[in-house]
Amino acid sequence: MMNTIITLNEENRKLKLDLLKQQIPPHFVFNSLNNIYSMVQKIDKDVASYVMKFSELIRYSIYESINEKVSLKKEINFLSNYIGLERVRHNPRRVRIEFIQIGEVSNIGIPPLMLLELVENAFKHGINKSHEMSSIFVKIKVKSKRLILIVLNSTPIQNILLKGNIIGGIGLKNLKNRLELFYSKKHTLTLQIGENRYISVLTIDLG
Structure with missing residues (x-):
């Protein structure tokens, strides 16, 4: 039943993408961006x-x-670009961002956008709107056919009070469903909220 729901969701997402392409042709978007560049x-x-x-x-x-799958190298490059844009958005005096990649990622496939949710959540929930310093740390490690993604971010007090929403968001539920679909019994996902930090650890057996 769950697999059927996931499949329907994927088909619905593809349909929305097709409609978007019809409304705004991708070649027009990219040509415009190239001209601006x-x-x-x-x-x-x-x-x-x-x-x-x-x-x-x-x-x-x-x-x-x-x-269905893309190269892990492309997925990491996508994350790197996303984090790069977030660096521009935030004042480095207030937000410390660190991204580390360890291990060989060639010849490894992974479902697209599988890693984005945890990283995106870090920026969504981890940036303190006050003048206090915020920090986000992202580490991707590949070793012995095992992928480990660690995301650690500071947690503003308002998010600690709403910790249930952080753990139970729709995006995380979708991520858990996708992990179960593609890596059933071959993955672990732990989410932990501390006094002033939020830690996500995703481990996937790629073998």
């Missing part, structure tokens, strides 16, 4: 880099997310 590059290379990362995020979301 060319113009901005002459003025501000940092902004040009931002435009390029944004373009690659859209390209991945449209073309790669419909595949």
Whole structure:
């Protein structure tokens, strides 16, 4: 039953993507972004880099997310671009962001956007809106055909009071369903809220 629901959700997502492509042709979007990149590059290379990362995020979301699996290297590059855009959005004096990758990722496949939810949640729930310092740490490690994703972020007091919502969000429920569908009994996902931090650890047996 659950597999049927997941399949229907995937079909619904693909249909929405097809409708989006009909409304705004992807080639028009990418040609426009390329033109903007060319113009901005002459003025501000940092902004040009931002435009390029944004373009690659859209390209991945449209073309790669419909595949059952993508290379882990592409998935990590997508995360790197996403984190890069978040760096631009937040003041480095208030938000400390660290991203580490360890291990060989060639010749490894993974369902697209499988790792995004935990990283996205860190930025959604981990950035303190006050003047206090916030921190986000993301580590991806591949060893002996095992993928480990560790996401640690500071937790503002307002999110601690709403900790149930952090653990039980729709995005995390969808992630758990996808993990069960693709890696049944071959994965573990632990979510822990401390006094001032939130830790997510995802382990997937790729063998």
